[in-house]
Amino acid sequence: MNVQQLITSAPETAWIKSSYSTGSGGECVEVAATPARVHVRDSKDTTRAPLAVDPTTWTEFVAFAAL
Numbered sequence: 001m002n003v004q005q006l007i008t009s010a011p012e013t014a015w016i017k018s019s020y021s022t023g024s025g026g027e028c029v030e031v032a033a034t035p036a037r038v039h040v041r042d043s044k045d046t047t048r049a050p051l052a053v054d055p056t057t058w059t060e061f062v063a064f065a066a067l
Contacts, residue, residue: 032050038053
């Protein structure tokens with residue numbers, strides 16, 4: 001896996017911060033969706049490479065997390 005490729009894979013996407021993210025620290029994430037991938041990154045350190053998964057996997061994860 002090429003880390004630089006992951007960093008540049010979503011340069012023009014709109015990142016949406018989790019409603020659970022606050023300015024007081026904690027686990028904060030941002031998500032950016034494209035037709036081919038859903039990108040997830042740490043909102044406190046946006047210089048790190050985001051995680052990229054296919055939309056079906058993301059949908060399954062969100063459904064599981066909502067249980």
